[in-house]
Amino acid sequence: MEGNLNLTLKIWRQKNAQIAGKFETYQVSGISEDMSFLEMIDVLNNRLIEEGDDPVAFDHDCREGICGMCSMYINGRPHGPNKGVTTCQLHMRSFSDGQTITIEPWRAEAFPVIKDLVVNRSAFDRIISAGGFISVNTGNAQDANSLPIPKDDADEAFAAAACIGCGACVAACKNASAMLFTSAKISQLALLPQGQAERSKRAEAMVAQMDEEGFGACSNTGACEAECPKGISIENIARMNREYFSSVFTSK
Amino acid sequence: MTKLDAKIPEGSLAEKWTKYRSSVSLVNPANKRNLEVVIVGSGLAGASAAASLAELGYKVKVFCFQDSPRRAHSIAAQGGINAAKNYQNDGDSTFRLFYDTIKGGDYRAREANVHRLAEVSGNIIDQCVAQGVPFAREYGGLLSNRSFGGTQVQRTFYAAGQTGQQLLLGAYSALQRQVGMGNVELFTRHEMLDVVVVDGKARGIIARDLVTGELERHFGHAVLLCTGGYGNVFYLSTNAMGSNVTAAWKAHKKGAFFANPCYTQIHPTCIPVSGDHQSKLTLMSESLRNDGRIWVPKKKDDPRKASEIPEDERDYYLERRYPAFGNLVPRDIASRAAKERCDAGYGVGTSKMAVYLDFAAAIIRYGKAEANKRNIHHASDEEIQLMGKEVVKEKYGNLFDMYKQITGEDPYELPMRIYPAVHYTMGGLWVDYNLMTTVPGLYALGEANFSDHGANRLGASALMQGLADGYFVIPYTIGAYLASEIRTPAMSTDSEVFVNAEKAVKDQIEKLMNIRGTKSVDYFHKKLGLIMWNKCGMARNEAGLKMAIAEIQELRKEFWSDVRIPGEANNLNPELEKAGRVADFLELGELMCKDALERQESCGGHFREEYQTEDGEALRDDDKFAYVAAWEFQGESKFELHKEELKFENIKIAQRSYK
Numbered sequence: 001m002e003g004n005l006n007l008t009l010k011i012w013r014q015k016n017a018q019i020a021g022k023f024e025t026y027q028v029s030g031i032s033e034d035m036s037f038l039e040m041i042d043v044l045n046n047r048l049i050e051e052g053d054d055p056v057a058f059d060h061d062c063r064e065g066i067c068g069m070c071s072m073y074i075n076g077r078p079h080g081p082n083k084g085v086t087t088c089q090l091h092m093r094s095f096s097d098g099q100t101i102t103i104e105p106w107r108a109e110a111f112p113v114i115k116d117l118v119v120n121r122s123a124f125d126r127i128i129s130a131g132g133f134i135s136v137n138t139g140n141a142q143d144a145n146s147l148p149i150p151k152d153d154a155d156e157a158f159a160a161a162a163c164i165g166c167g168a169c170v171a172a173c174k175n176a177s178a179m180l181f182t183s184a185k186i187s188q189l190a191l192l193p194q195g196q197a198e199r200s201k202r203a204e205a206m207v208a209q210m211d212e213e214g215f216g217a218c219s220n221t222g223a224c225e226a227e228c229p230k231g232i233s234i235e236n237i238a239r240m241n242r243e244y245f246s247s248v249f250t251s252k
Numbered sequence: 253m254t255k256l257d258a259k260i261p262e263g264s265l266a267e268k269w270t271k272y273r274s275s276v277s278l279v280n281p282a283n284k285r286n287l288e289v290v291i292v293g294s295g296l297a298g299a300s301a302a303a304s305l306a307e308l309g310y311k312v313k314v315f316c317f318q319d320s321p322r323r324a325h326s327i328a329a330q331g332g333i334n335a336a337k338n339y340q341n342d343g344d345s346t347f348r349l350f351y352d353t354i355k356g357g358d359y360r361a362r363e364a365n366v367h368r369l370a371e372v373s374g375n376i377i378d379q380c381v382a383q384g385v386p387f388a389r390e391y392g393g394l395l396s397n398r399s400f401g402g403t404q405v406q407r408t409f410y411a412a413g414q415t416g417q418q419l420l421l422g423a424y425s426a427l428q429r430q431v432g433m434g435n436v437e438l439f440t441r442h443e444m445l446d447v448v449v450v451d452g453k454a455r456g457i458i459a460r461d462l463v464t465g466e467l468e469r470h471f472g473h474a475v476l477l478c479t480g481g482y483g484n485v486f487y488l489s490t491n492a493m494g495s496n497v498t499a500a501w502k503a504h505k506k507g508a509f510f511a512n513p514c515y516t517q518i519h520p521t522c523i524p525v526s527g528d529h530q531s532k533l534t535l536m537s538e539s540l541r542n543d544g545r546i547w548v549p550k551k552k553d554d555p556r557k558a559s560e561i562p563e564d565e566r567d568y569y570l571e572r573r574y575p576a577f578g579n580l581v582p583r584d585i586a587s588r589a590a591k592e593r594c595d596a597g598y599g600v601g602t603s604k605m606a607v608y609l610d611f612a613a614a615i616i617r618y619g620k621a622e623a624n625k626r627n628i629h630h631a632s633d634e635e636i637q638l639m640g641k642e643v644v645k646e647k648y649g650n651l652f653d654m655y656k657q658i659t660g661e662d663p664y665e666l667p668m669r670i671y672p673a674v675h676y677t678m679g680g681l682w683v684d685y686n687l688m689t690t691v692p693g694l695y696a697l698g699e700a701n702f703s704d705h706g707a708n709r710l711g712a713s714a715l716m717q718g719l720a721d722g723y724f725v726i727p728y729t730i731g732a733y734l735a736s737e738i739r740t741p742a743m744s745t746d747s748e749v750f751v752n753a754e755k756a757v758k759d760q761i762e763k764l765m766n767i768r769g770t771k772s773v774d775y776f777h778k779k780l781g782l783i784m785w786n787k788c789g790m791a792r793n794e795a796g797l798k799m800a801i802a803e804i805q806e807l808r809k810e811f812w813s814d815v816r817i818p819g820e821a822n823n824l825n826p827e828l829e830k831a832g833r834v835a836d837f838l839e840l841g842e843l844m845c846k847d848a849l850e851r852q853e854s855c856g857g858h859f860r861e862e863y864q865t866e867d868g869e870a871l872r873d874d875d876k877f878a879y880v881a882a883w884e885f886q887g888e889s890k891f892e893l894h895k896e897e898l899k900f901e902n903i904k905i906a907q908r909s910y911k
Contacts, residue, residue, distance in 0.1 A: 002527050002528060002529055015823075016823060016824075032527055032529060034526045034527055034529075034660075035527075035529045036531075036658075038531070039529045039530070039531050042529070042531055042774075043529065046772055046774065048818075049772045049816060049818050049827065050772070050816075052818065053818065054818050054819050055818060055819075055826070055827060057824055057826060059319060060493060061318060061323055061325070061492040061493055061494050062323075062325060062327065062328045062492040062493075063492070063493060063531060063532045063534075064328055064490075064532070064534050064535075064654065065654065065657075066327050066328050066414065066417055067318070067323045067325070067327050067328065067492060068320075068322070068323060068327075069318060069319065069323050084653075085657060089654070089657045089658070091657065091658070091660070093660060114463055114824060115463075115823065115824045118824065120319070121319055121320065122319065122320065122440060124320065125320050125321070125322075125428060125431070125438070125440075126432075128424070128425060128428040129428040129429065129431045129432030130432060132425055132428065133383070133425035133426060133428060133429040134382065134383050134384045134425075135429065136379075136382040136383055136426075137304075137307040138300075138303065138304040138307060138379060138426075138723045138724070138727065139375075139379075139724075140382065141375070141378035141379045141381065141382035142378065142382070143378055144337070144377045144378045144380075144381040144387075144395055145337075145339060145394050145395055147381065148389075148392060148393025148394055149389060149393050150389075150393050151389045151390065151391050151393065154386050154387070154388075154389040154393075155386075155389075157384070157386040158386035158388075158411060158412065158418070161386050161411075161418060161421065162414065162417075164327075164417075165320065165322055188384065188386065189384050192384050192386070194381070194382055194383070194384050195384055
């Protein structure tokens, strides 16, 4: 016992994509407020293992908010109640003794459940493969400082590039739209001089792949921006729309 | 000793790589299409190698255990990447980067490899900018630089505190482009569990699909391990939870020598441990030492808060002991100095195992400069504070936020409390100049190899090495081997060797599942970590290391008779994955202690208490230990030592001094 938080957890358990899942209720006690949310799940899992039960499967890796692997839907919000943090950076001091916490996987048709809280987000990789790059083979580059880039453009591109690909935007969206994710990459590259050559092709190809994966449309509610752990701005979606429409209207 | 041939090209140091590139065997484009390369790991080294080799026309397969190649732990690197561009006109050069790296590594790295690294460092920045990596820039639109430990020039390029993320996303997008074009086949949520060696050459791998539990056989004319370091042998480290030694260790057991396993980097600035629940440690970037000043109270067991301790009662011990480099001494030195102060009773915080990293002076300095820039005369102290905090926020905002999330304290108001933590491993698979291990056709790139950092890595050099290996070294050196493989057709994976290799992996999994003991995998991992940290950590001695070896052997026995793995092997089972990794750490840990025991000197991250100068600095023994220790696996607890002598022809080897 390291702390004094006692909690009720309602966790989505699902053996695999074929078998229907359901909520299971667990009690945990003695939780320290210095623990991260995932360390609290570790405590539960260690107990389940001791008792001979199957521990809760969940995605996680870096546990410092940058790899984008963790993905829990906590009390109806991706990455839980705090703004601008991933689940691994959420600490138990944000909860109170006696609270009930409901934990679900990301819910989206394009993110099928693999097991418990683990979902398949490979659709994001395919969107990047469709056009989220600059076609420059290794060795083709000129000297880095031969291309000055205004600081404001560079900073704005960086802000869009800060996306960690966790999928919280999709999980937060009632339409399970991947517009924020896709637009962040399109914006980053559209803002930089290096990205100009493939600018219109990129927007069309990435949007087409996004649609093919089964993500929904954007209805401008802004839930994605509100829940994004990296503060990716919804302005990127507006920029993507401009990129996309100017491309489809001008392409041959 | 005859077994190790580093294959260093002839010629003067500055000419070796150029000459090599112009004379190495080539593979023509038609033949490249028939040559298959298996790449394990998708971090900076793996992703950059995969993209570059696919661009050249090789058929590439990439494996990673995460759900996407973008999650590899390179993503978490914060501070920056070094390159000898000399954009600051402050005296940098290829030779100076080479020299700093050799010296920073305490004269235990191979000259030819390090010089090549310095030579290609500039190309990396060019390549990354061309890919759209948004590095920090000045108002004139040109790239910005900052300083890192162990150097007196500004050669570090950065993207706020997320440099690793931006570089990895650059390499990842290049990789995904090749995936989209059909040149790379991607296997996510797959873990390599063995190398397949046919007639002495690496010919593929056995991988487990982590979702279905199925074992798969994959052929490759060559196999590249880009699987990172083994810092998680300590349980608590700044590595990701999944970072592991399994791929490298399986290769070691198949004949690849393991070099300098005892060289571990303990990073000086990490958030201290807060309790037994702790699952990992979080780094606070070395870049913070550009502006943060490290101190402890001059009085022992001082109960006062930081803000109550006046300036003249603070001991800025790094500035006191190392006036030439001050707070920017290399990591090994800064870590040991922190440990020394805490052990002597001057530590701070509730645990007393922490020191302060203080930004108060920097905030005022930046605030005053900002007031001048904005033409504000007679700015009040409050205004200066406010403007100073804004500048600090722009430079380090994400790190300060991270600190606040974890500790609940605001570092803009209170000094950070920091303590050293395991961060990086300089040791790794032994490789020659071509990055090939002692198994023909098996390569190791990035942190997984031992080659460039000697006994201590300088800050911002890991990203440089990972990308150098992948973008600019392996595309050339792999030709030296594959040019002689053009007549080798792709092998059937139904051959006896592949089938047997798969069966051995299957047997091991069944063995683990059938133990059905009483203790969780984490129980053993934590115990191993504690042994390693206490006896093979920041300070080591003969008695402790001998004890550690016995304890690890005992723990390993207990593991194999009492570990409990729930669930089944035929679906997603994270406990089974962890068990396999911990089983390998339990073998590696023993070798690390043996290597540390054998190296009777102190150098870089390896500090043997018996070998130190009067004022507590590391004492090298160049006559006896100027060699790479490469260990050959010969069965459980049996390793044979091979030595590669290190020759310093271009640098005068000297006792390292940062005073």
